[in-house]
Amino acid sequence: MKKTDVLMEIYKRLFEHFGPQHWWPGDTPFEICVGAVLTQNTNWQNVEKAIENLKKKGLLDPFKLYEIPHQELAETIRPCGFFNIKAKRLKNFITLLVEKFDGSLDKLFSLGLEKAREELLSVKGLGKETVDSMLLYAGRFPIFVVDAYTHRILNRHSLIDEDASYDELQELFMANLPPDTQLFNEYHALLVACGKNYCRKKVPLCKECPLKALF
DNA sequence: TGCCAGGCCGGGT
DNA sequence: ACCCGGCATGGC
Numbered sequence: 657m658k659k660t661d662v663l664m665e666i667y668k669r670l671f672e673h674f675g676p677q678h679w680w681p682g683d684t685p686f687e688i689c690v691g692a693v694l695t696q697n698t699n700w701q702n703v704e705k706a707i708e709n710l711k712k713k714g715l716l717d718p719f720k721l722y723e724i725p726h727q728e729l730a731e732t733i734r735p736c737g738f739f740n741i742k743a744k745r746l747k748n749f750i751t752l753l754v755e756k757f758d759g760s761l762d763k764l765f766s767l768g769l770e771k772a773r774e775e776l777l778s779v780k781g782l783g784k785e786t787v788d789s790m791l792l793y794a795g796r797f798p799i800f801v802v803d804a805y806t807h808r809i810l811n812r813h814s815l816i817d818e819d820a821s822y823d824e825l826q827e828l829f830m831a832n833l834p835p836d837t838q839l840f841n842e843y844h845a846l847l848v849a850c851g852k853n854y855c856r857k858k859v860p861l862c863k864e865c866p867l868k869a870l871f
Numbered sequence: 872t873g874c875c876a877g878g879c880c881g882g883g884t
Numbered sequence: 885a886c887c888c889g890g891c892a893t894g895g896c
Contacts, residue, residue, distance in 0.1 A: 696878040702894060703877090737876085737893040745879085783879050803877050848877055857875075 659832040670846035673866035677845035685761050685794035692789040694736045705735035718759035721750045745781030765795040784822050798835035801844045802826050805851030813870050
């Protein structure tokens with residue numbers, strides 16, 4: 657069976673089981689980018705509280721975040737955990753956005769996928785997953801987002817090695833699927849849904865998993 | 872109650 | 885080039 661067919665079969669099963677996920681859960685591209693940083697190794701529920709705090713204070717704005725002192729920002733996003741380091745990372749991102757792109761995500765994204773990715777990856781605290789999430793869900797670029805769930809699910813169904821890298825996984829999807837933003841959007845969200853609901857740590861293989869007895 | 876969550880960095884080997 | 889500890893809150 658060709659890799660393309662395998663990947664499409666997985667997508668089909670996940671979509672039929674979970675339905676459309678309507679990602680990213682955020683109103684604006686900027687909110688999506690902020691959420692991408694805050695959700696690093698963190699439950700989305702906690703991130704929602706932090707984002708709600710930012711909204712209440714009217715801080716969900718590049719220039720407001722540019723001005724706010726570290727201490728106050730950290731306190732505001734406290735519920736999402738790792739708040740000191742995340743406040744720094746947000747600041748680093750905001751500094752790039754304001755000082756190099758007039759606070760405009762459109763200007764950043766207008767560089768195109770490759771250049772925008774390079775710019776974002778140069779920011780301390782933004783790794784590949786965070787950056788690719790911004791590019792896919794805020795920038796609408798057709799780039800596949802890999803995360804811990806992607807890794808665990810594919811490994812558990814013997815489709816990749818335990819030690820496969822981010823780049824290898826991303827390449828697997830991108831070399832064998834059409835570069836379709838909506839497909840990549842839904843696919844990643846579905847993998848997260850599957851991981852949260854079924855493919856948990858320590859549970860070797862659960863009976864309800866839609867990918868059970870895959871091939 | 873303990874374990875885990877949509878990572879990433881930095882220091883030590 | 886790996887490997888590992890640190891970062892921290894809140895929900896199940």
